[in-house]
Amino acid sequence: MSTSDNSILGLKLPTDPRWPDLASVSLEEILTDHAFCEQKAATQCISLIQRYSDKEDLVNALSPIVTEEWGHFRMVWAEMKKRGYSLGRQRKDDYVNLLLQHEPKHIPGEDKLLHKLMIAAMIEARSCERFRLLHEGLAEENLRHFYYKFMVSEAGHYRLFIDLAEQYYPAEKVRAAWQQWLTIEEQVLQLLVPRGDRMH
Numbered sequence: 001m002s003t004s005d006n007s008i009l010g011l012k013l014p015t016d017p018r019w020p021d022l023a024s025v026s027l028e029e030i031l032t033d034h035a036f037c038e039q040k041a042a043t044q045c046i047s048l049i050q051r052y053s054d055k056e057d058l059v060n061a062l063s064p065i066v067t068e069e070w071g072h073f074r075m076v077w078a079e080m081k082k083r084g085y086s087l088g089r090q091r092k093d094d095y096v097n098l099l100l101q102h103e104p105k106h107i108p109g110e111d112k113l114l115h116k117l118m119i120a121a122m123i124e125a126r127s128c129e130r131f132r133l134l135h136e137g138l139a140e141e142n143l144r145h146f147y148y149k150f151m152v153s154e155a156g157h158y159r160l161f162i163d164l165a166e167q168y169y170p171a172e173k174v175r176a177a178w179q180q181w182l183t184i185e186e187q188v189l190q191l192l193v194p195r196g197d198r199m200h
Helices: 005-009 019-024 027-051 056-082 094-101 109-137 141-168 171-191
Strands: none
Touching (some): 019 027, 027 056, 027 109, 056 141, 094 171, 141 171
8 A cells, every 4th residue: 555545545634744753652552552452343343243143244254354353463462572561451542432422323223334334444444544654654674564464454454344334235325424434533533632652
């Protein structure tokens, strides 16, 4: 992926250019937060499988993602242990929590899955962008390679959630919902101060 990633992913607001430099001097915090993000990603997929267990295509698509996300957690945890870092206590993710506050409440039950898939796709798209910045901006070559692999994986997950939505809803409805969430995400980012100790 290249510097045109934002247009590929549709993101309206690029990450503050100061973020990679902030992250590079808070590497322990970034790796710790990344580890928890991978845990939450696995949990999110499990939650969707549990809630929509009647949708076989969704179960088939997300089951391996649970394994992959947990494998990512193990990769990050291994990198942390190699550096003598500890996991510590989980910290809240203001970015994700603000996104979730915009999840529509008073909509038909059959439309709730659409928005859950859009939120999941949004988190993966933004993570992909952040991983690209780490891949391009970190000084350590092994860490640049480390984050390149995560960047590619998140891009695939973003596409998977969009494709799943298009299996269950008309394409034009998915496109409209995605544009809605892109606008919401832009507003959310404008509320957050760039932090070098958080992935989002």
